[in-house]
Amino acid sequence: MGVFDRGLAGLPAYGALSADIQAGRLPAAVTGLGHIHKVHFLYSLCVSLGRRAVLLVADEGEASRVCEDLAAFGAHPLFLPARDLSLRRVESTSREYEQMRLGTLAKMAAGDYDIAVACVDAAVQFTLPPAVLLTRTLTLRAGLTAPVPNLPAAFTAAGYERCDQIEGPGQFAVRGGILDVYPADCPAPVRIELWGDTVDTLSFFDLLSQRRTESLEAVSIPPAAEIMYDDPQALAERIEALAAGLRGKNAAAAKENLLADAERLRGGGQPASFDKYIPLIYEKPATLFDYADGAILFVSEMAKVRERLRTSQWQLQEDVKTLLAEGQLCRGLTDYALDEVGVLAELERRGAVLFDTFARSGSEIRINGLYNINARQLPVWSGGLELLTEDLRDILHRGMACVVLAGSETKNAETLAADLTKQGIPALYAPAPEAPVKNRVLVIRGGLSAGMEYPDAGLAVITHGRIAGGRQKLRRPKRDKAAEIHSLSELTPGDYIVHAAHGIGLYQGIHQLEVQGVVKDYLKLQYDKGDTLYVPVTQLDLVSKYIGTKDEVKVKLHRLGGQEWQKTKSRVRAAVKDIAKQLIALYAQRMATPGFAFDPDGEWQYDFERRFEYEETDDQLRCAEEIKADMERAVPMDRLLCGDVGFGKTEVALRAAFKCVTQGKQCAVLVPTTILAFQHYNTIIKRFEGFPVQVDMLSRFRTSKQQEETIRKLRRGEVDILVGTHRMLSKDVQFHNLGLMIVDEEQRFGVAQKERLKEISPHVDVLTLSATPIPRTLNMAMSGIRDMSVIEEAPQDRRPVQTYVLEHDNGILTDAIRRELRRGGQVYYLHNRVETIERCAAGIQMRIPEARVGFAHGKMTEEQLSDIWRQLLEHEIDVLVCTTIIETGVDVPNANTLIIENADRFGLSQLHQLRGRVGRSARRAFAYLTFVRGKVLSDVASKRLEAIREFTEFGAGFKIAMRDMEIRGAGNLLGAQQHGHMEAVGYEMYLRLLGEAVNEEKGLPGANREAECLIDLQVSAHIPESYISTNAQRLDVYRRIADIRTHEDSLDVYDELIDRFGEPPEAVQGLIDVALLRNMAADVGIYEVKQQQDSLLLYQRKLNMETGSRMSAALKGRVMISAGAKPYFAVKIKPGLTPLDTLREALEAVRPEEPEETKQGGLKIQKV
Secondary structure: OHHHHHHOOOOHHHHHHHHHHHHOOOOEEEEOOOHHHHHHHHHHHHHHHOOOEEEEEOOHHHHHHHHHHHHHHOOOEEEEOOOOOOOOOOOEEOOHHHHHHHHHHHHHHOOOOOEEEEEHHHHHEOEOOHHHHHHHOEEEEOOOEOOOOOHHHHHHHOOOEEOOOOOOOOEEEEEOOEEEEOOOOOOOOEEEEEEOOEEEEEEEEOOOOOOEEEEEOEEEEOOOOOOOOOOHHHHHHHHHHHHHOOOOOOHHHHHHHHHHHHHHHHOOOOOOOOHHHHHHHOOOOEOHHHHOOOOEEEEEOHHHHHHHHHHHHHHHHHHHHHHHHHOOOOOOOOOOEOOHHHHHHHHHHHOEEEEEOOOOOOOOOOOOEEEEOOOEEEOOOOOOHHHHHHHHHHHHHOOOEEEEEOEOOHHHHHHHHHHHHHOOOOEEEOOOOOOOOEOOEEEEOEOOOOEEEEHHHOEEEEEOOOOOOOOOOOOOOOOOHHHOOOHHHHOOOOOEEEEOOOEEEEEEEEEEEEEOOEEEEEEEEEOHHHOEEEEEHHHHHHEEEOOOOOOOOOOOOOOOOOOHHHHHHHHHHHHHHHHHHHHHHHHHHHHHOOOOOOOOOOHHHHHHHHOOOOOOOHHHHHHHHHHHHHHOOOOOOEEEEEEOOOOOHHHHHHHHHHHHHHOOOEEEEEOOOHHHHHHHHHHHHHHOOOOOOOEEEEOOOOOHHHHHHHHHHHHHOOOOEEEEOHHHHOOOOOOOOEEEEEEOOHHHOOHHHHHHHHHHOOOOEEEEEEOOOOHHHHHHHHOOOOEEEEEOOOOOOOOOOEEEEEEOOHHHHHHHHHHHHHOOOEEEEEOOOOOOHHHHHHHHHHHOOOOOEEEEOOOOOHHHHHHHHHHHHOOOOOEEEEOHHHHHOOOOOOEEEEEEOOHHHOOHHHHHHHHOOOOOOOOOOEEEEEEOOOOOOOHHHHHHHHHHHHOOOOOOHHHHHHHHHHHHOOOOOOOHHHHHHHHHHOHHHHHHHHHHHHHHHOOOOOOOOOOOOEEEOOOOEOOOOOOOOOHHHHHHHHHHHHOOOOHHHHHHHHHHHHHHHOOOOHHHHHHHHHHHHHHHHHHOOEEEEEEEOOEEEEEEOOOOHHHHHHHHHHOOOOEEEEOOOOOEEEEEOOOOOOHHHHHHHHHHHHOOOOOHHHHOOOOOOOOO
């Protein structure tokens, strides 16, 4: 934006400062600058001098504000976060911050940046030197030879973790000549296809679908770990040498720890903690200053920066002191960051420019130039035209140039310029002005966090709210709701599976068998009495993983050829039929019930939405639109709004509430607990300020007299919005004219309460909010019976929660609590046993005497609990020891550390819900998931803890509910009587039967179709291990192939295979053909195809003569019909044609045309 850097040209101090920087007369200090002026100066100096810059700030909140404003000016800022050193042994930690740091450092080392912003504690942390980073960075170009002969080994050496399929940054996967890698500084993972030693193609690909998106010419792959060593033996020798020289009282313990690590390294293992060996691994570790060569160094608020530096140094020294006493660290392993003296020396040597709001006396740095700027920060313009014209007249009267930023839409800027001209103000819309013009108003698009005025430069900038240009948004592909669970890829031998024709068996692995000279892959399944069944992989769609309703149920295996499974299936089918009737009736009733159609949005609604103080995410806007569109239909709404904890579901719901209230209807907000009702009540009052809306609350916080008064007002229609607990569902509460019911935290209400809700509101629009929808509602929503809106995008300033999984260790946990208290925060300590909770709280009090410890559990009365929440909110408690009661608790933005005992006992969605309780402010949050020392985790538990660590990014709640359904089982889908049926046939089979029943009820076709068709041809059809090596991925691809229904499907699968694994061999091509033909055959009622010498036999249960005549007409003289006990059509194979070609010919001849109307259909039941 030329208009901004030229805008300061008239300021004498700015010119002098530029001259000083060019001549190297630094350090210099500039005072009188507010936040927005600092950003403006920083940006303008970089542009006008053509230099790069590094800015040090005091905290992460300020850093993210600076980055957003820099992006609004048109810069591309990089942010360097601090990373947590793990100096003790931890099982695993989440590494997002390390990946973010490496992304920034890699760009800085390559000189590919304009401005880098860092918190001072991040800038001083020791990290890998730039030279090491550059030598470890691999640059690949399409068409040239790879820089190293063995790329996988190079990735491992650079700290990447090898896995079967990439799920996040810092991982790589190898499949034959295709390598996938996810570098820290790339917007998406990269797929590398090799031809011998040459890089054939490079492209980005999508994590969800694993398909390529756009191709690349070249890519640089920086290392994925800050601490790497070349030679484990050499490091082991250094550690042993250090241990040998130890003396003193803690030497014995330290020696033992050091030698144990050296032993691990020699045995090819890893030390307990890499971080503690930084001083040994790098002779001269680097800091951010080493990456900032040639850049101008800026510091915002020197006094605050020094304060922050001292605090972080003190915290680190305290940690080191404790670890020295325990023998975890020793002399020579104590330096992990640059100290204050070192920082001041760097600032002086490199010549820093210090930005301060106020002049301060006395500085440790020798200043060469001091400039005071006369500048004012202007508030953001709210959108009212009158106020703006008044301000502009005043500015023009003083003979200044003025720039107005009118928001992100060009249209708005043009309209505003026209409106101002009508008011007699010399305004002009300029898409890209060169410089501000005196006595004129330039209107341009854009937005900053505040306006600014420089009287000495004759410039004023007025801004409409900020535009979110700060972060690149990655477009997520729309998810196919039905294809969420790939349950087969997670099969391990010993798992229970369900075969559609034979029932429940045990999976024993994939085996290759040779039949009649042709090799094929089979799934080996074991049934009751030791029977074995080999299922050809072409029929994988008949097999699904058994997902029951809970973990520990002993599942009964069926007998092969027994009647039991068929009986079970028909029993369930009958039960499912009833449900299908109910569902269809429910749905039809909803569609037939007259609801209230709200009018489209009016002026008030726009005004209300504009007053939201944050930037909405795209998802929030989309969900709000979907909900309002539902309200405008004449059918009652029943929508589920899923969004992660803290993703702004409440705001979306309030927009719907406002729409309801402004059209004369009442709105009810139902919440599970008193304290949550209280919090919502306060939020609503604050948000509806300035609008004539009456809000009231029904809960135990109100006396019975107040409650009676509220109920009376409600009946008379004097209350617009009522917030309440289930007290609201009592018989005595009657609404005057209810229009919308909002149910929050749906997973907490029982069936009876939900039934009562339905009674109250058959004609009313219902909006349900939930962070982890319980599987039952998730299924209903996915089955298309309820509508669902999902918010997946994190609000701009939320940060991931740094998650650790570790054995319970009081030392580490005490450190963690102290660290949180030192920064003035609060801690949740989750101890899920009421009997011992007081003892646990006393133990913490003893270890940390200075902390104020409280405890809370579900057996307390509502009054006691409310009081504890109040104390927590008012910061009278530092550490709250509690049970899972905090899951539904209130927001305490100041609580940012969560410690969970026995985390392996919780369900996934529960862990996720709990973790969402911290990290609700712009501060960084920590979660420690601990399990008992020496305990062997059950398979399910370790899967859960792994998953929660993988999904540290926000927006994983939905993914987690899905994954939980796989791990925990699907629970009670549709009421208790269905429970047993689901257990009997497994979840996928149950859904399949339900889907068929619903279609039948609706009279959709599909009854003529055979459930399965066996094809036994002499064709080689399997996936060789040389093509896809891991079992899980092979199963996944087999399942994809077995699901092929049309020619388009087969082409799509073929493309995907080429993309992910390279050119498929002939056997795979055979597999795709067989799958397609098998489904075509089943569609026309053929249940078996067999090859006999030079004929194909096509069996039908009951011969369809129309099929026969069509086939005879197309294949003249080659078709014979046999109507014996097992009737079939025999088709002669023409010389020169393969059996597959012949089958294709026969099936294409008899394929029915699809009538138009069957393509439509309202209610879909899909498989989840």
